[in-house]
Ligand SMILES: Cc1cc2nc3c(=O)[nH]c(=O)nc-3n(C[C@H](O)[C@H](O)[C@H](O)COP(=O)(O)OP(=O)(O)OC[C@H]3O[C@@H](n4cnc5c(N)ncnc54)[C@H](O)[C@@H]3O)c2cc1C
């Protein structure tokens with residue numbers, strides 16, 4: 001699947017302009033230009049992509065159509081007999097989701113002396129966390145500070161972020177890096193121990209810490225190893241399908257579904273933490289996604305049904321650099337570190353059309369404009385149009401061997417399909433990457449439902465309307481740790497009353513009363529439906 | 538290759554299916570009608586969930602692949618190995634020591650390595666697996682850590698090892714000893730943590746939290762950007 005002869009011909013134009021471009025930074029957009037690009041080209045501004053919810057706490061608020069479909073659906077357990085007295089697991093803290101947020105929460109909750117159960121949909125670690133390549137932000141250098149980081153986060157989030165959450169994020173950031181270092185995670189450092197840090201889109205300081213381009217993998221496998229060392233109980237292939245409340249309306253457990261035996265199990269817990277990650281596999285507006293197989297927005301749907309409030313679910317992050325070719329990796333992530341190291345976006349003529357480190361939403365909008373409005377995209381045999389990302393420029397800037405050293409995962413992924421990114425540029429187009437919003441939390445990870453905590457990508461508020469690269473790995477650890485510790489402490493004083501699923505029936509009634517046609521849909525989705533599909537990725 | 542309509546026959550656990558020739562094994566299984574539960578995680582070559590073994594008709598060699606990263610071949614007989622039982626030692630990272638014998642203390646079977654190199658041949662990440670086991674034997678923890686770094690823990694090496702070594706667990710032990718006890722600790726990080734614990738930035742952060750939108754925007758738009 002190497003480039004076609006036609007594409008090779010076009011690559012010559014890229015090669016031809018490279019030496020002229022080297023050393024010349026393309027001007028950044030003015031604030032006004034940014035807004036123009038966003039309003040005209042960013043998918044969040046496509047009105048038909050969203051609809052107002054007809055039921056629940058956020059009635060009237062707009063969310064993506066595909067998410068609304070699963071929110072306005074009936075429960076999977078509607079016609080299933082579940083005996084709430086038959087308790088399979090009885091614990092202090094139940095954590096749903098085996099990604100970075102869940103693992104961090106489990107470790108902290110256990111340290112606080114709580115009995116912990118972690119349950120997850122796929123294998124422990126099959127999660128967006130393990131896929132993160134680029135890095136994690138923390139203001140730990142002399143020329144940087146949590147306050148400078150704060151400003152970057154707010155600006156990136158269009159100043160809509162919840163200030164208390166941002167303060168927690170930036171202030172805990174160095175603590176999180178230290179925690180990981182103490183657990184033996186291998187960050188890129190020089191021989192004196194100085195962290196090798198670079199820029200990410202929208203950062204004003206070089207504060208992106210990395211572990212080669214396997215940053216998320218390194219974090220995930222370290223935390224997972226630690227969870228296993230500490231003997232914390234983990235159940236795999238058992239997604240949560242419904243929250244259980246007690247008579248007073250407090251969270252009190254969950255219903256699990258064993259994907260293999262197809263049985264439903266009741267967990268009773270004094271506090272519950274959702275760490276179920278994102279929703280890329282709902283393919284908003286038909287976009288391909290970078291997300292793992294289990295990213296189906298279950299946490300949002302289940303939480304909402306129980307009465308939890310959503311925030312910022314009308315803003316979705318499209319990563320400017322999804323693979324547009326070869327088709328086998330369509331939509332998969334080309335890490336932002338590629339741009340961080342200096343690779344620039346180019347049109348069919350080999351000309352740059354926007355600065356390579358604009359924020360993701362702006363960069364995405366600019367790429368969509370280049371292809372849709374200016375018609376200067378690069379065509380592929382599959383009908384997909386993209387723009388070049390000039391990876392060979394990296395070796396010109398930083399010297400030969402940089403790509404192999406700093407981007408081994410990218411080099412490997414493209415070479416599997418016979419493209420050598422040291423010599424040939426990559427072809428990219430925006431891809432559905434991250435849900436900026438989620439269930440609204442406070443700085444302890446608490447939601448509006450008592451004893452119900454949320455951490456990680458399925459929470460909302462930290463990033464406002466747009467998350468910067470490297471702030472999500474940070475977010476999941478900051479708030480995973482906080483939620484874990486806080487939920488464990490809280491669990492000590494909880495006296496549960498009898499368990500109930502009455503909120504599920506109540507929600508169904510509400511659907512009916514509001515005349516919602518659920519069209520036979522049941523939710524949460526749990527696994528995307530890809531059977532009999534011709535497409536890749 | 539680019540001909541979208543071209544089909545090939547593959548055999549999933551012995552059953553024949555005709556699938557487009559440009560699909561990855563993972564996509565081909567879905568195309569054939571499977572709703573995957575196990576054997577599928579990141580779909581991008583990072584999680585190791587999709588380890589697959591296969592033979593092509595007429596070839597004796599047993600091959601392996603990550604299903605999400607490998608295009609189907611004609612007459613491919615395949616099955617996934619979504620789970621492989623493996624030993625994992627339990628240890629307290631803080632108590633580990635960066636000494637030569639540390640890894641062998643937990644995984645003495647590394648000395649049973651026969652040198653057959655099956656692990657290296659089988660690795661879908663093209664890691665030099667046998668080499669990092671050799672480093673672990675010799676107590677060269679830094680090298681074992683570095684050489685094993687790109688491991689996605691798919692378990693294919695373990696499935697082929699006649700000495701019953703669990704390579705990927707040896708790798709992560711090496712990396713955690715290295716990260717905790719051998720890599721130089723970051724001094725600027727330690728300092729910053731101390732500053733935060735002493736509340737050095739609290740006032741400044743609070744001021745930012747109180748700033749009104751116009752002020753905040755002004756500060757943001759005029760902030761200095763490190764070159
Ligand atoms: C390809 C890629 C690259 C990225 N790169 C970066 C980066 O460089 N820097 C950065 O900061 N961020 C990055 N991100 C974003 C970041 O990795 C994620 O936002 C973050 O890891 C999410 O962590 P999480 O723990 O909240 O969710 P996840 O890691 O996705 O974990 C969620 C877990 O919940 C499980 N689950 C789902 N539904 C259920 C259910 N019903 N019941 C039980 N369990 C369930 C899932 O199977 C999964 O194990 C990247 C994301 C992707 C996809």
Ligand code: FES
Pocket residue numbers: 576577578579580581582583584585586587603604605606689
């Ligand atoms: S599904 Fe994760 S490596 Fe293939």
